[in-house]
Amino acid sequence: MILFGCIWKGDEPSVYWSKINSHLENGILFFIIVLWDMNKFKNRYGDWAVVAGAAEGIGLAFSRALARRSINLIMIDVQRERLQKEAVKLAESYQVKSLPLTVDLCLHEGVARVMDVVGQHDCRLLIYNAAYGPVKPFLENTPAELDHYID
Numbered sequence: 001m002i003l004f005g006c007i008w009k010g011d012e013p014s015v016y017w018s019k020i021n022s023h024l025e026n027g028i029l030f031f032i033i034v035l036w037d038m039n040k041f042k043n044r045y046g047d048w049a050v051v052a053g054a055a056e057g058i059g060l061a062f063s064r065a066l067a068r069r070s071i072n073l074i075m076i077d078v079q080r081e082r083l084q085k086e087a088v089k090l091a092e093s094y095q096v097k098s099l100p101l102t103v104d105l106c107l108h109e110g111v112a113r114v115m116d117v118v119g120q121h122d123c124r125l126l127i128y129n130a131a132y133g134p135v136k137p138f139l140e141n142t143p144a145e146l147d148h149y150i151d
Contacts, residue, residue: 041069045125050118052076052105053129055083062127067094074117076101076130105130 049066053059054075063073067090075090077083080102087100101117103110141149 042071045071046122048072048074048121048123049125049127050074050076050114050123051127051129052114053131054100055079055086057129059127059129060086062129063090063098066125066127067091067096067098070094070096071125072097072099072121074099074101074114074121074123076103076105076114078102078104 049071051059051063051066051073054063054073055077056079059077063075063086066073073087073090073096075083075087075098077100083100083102087098090096091098099117101114103113105111105114
């Protein structure tokens with residue numbers, strides 16, 4: 001039972017096993033704190049979260065952190081293949097539901113599609129990390145790319 005708490009926190013159980021063996025009371029206390037924090041988190045934010053920009057970087061890191069807390073995910077990004085792959089990986093690794101939505105949030109119909117899906121779930125948490133920003137020196141952007149920043 002104590003190992004389950006450690007795994008749920010997202011750490012390797014072997015890291016804590018020696019601590020639990022030598023300080024069993026601390027191990028039990030740690031387990032109770034982990035479960036209490038997770039229940040508090042789910043009570044506050046519900047079973048579902050939306051993560052925009054979920055296919056890579058900070059958005060993917062947020063998706064992993066939420067899945068580790070047993071939060072189901074509505075994952076949004078424009079990168080279809082990468083988003084699909086990461087959604088499947090998170091669902092399998094953390095036994096959560098993950099709905100990948102390939103949507104461009106710059107388009108009105110994209111936002112309407114997201115709102116339609118969100119309305120079907122008890123979703124009270126939004127992580128908005130979607131942005132357009134190719135990684136390169138600013139002066140190397142073409143005029144069309146600069147227009148896309150503004151639009």
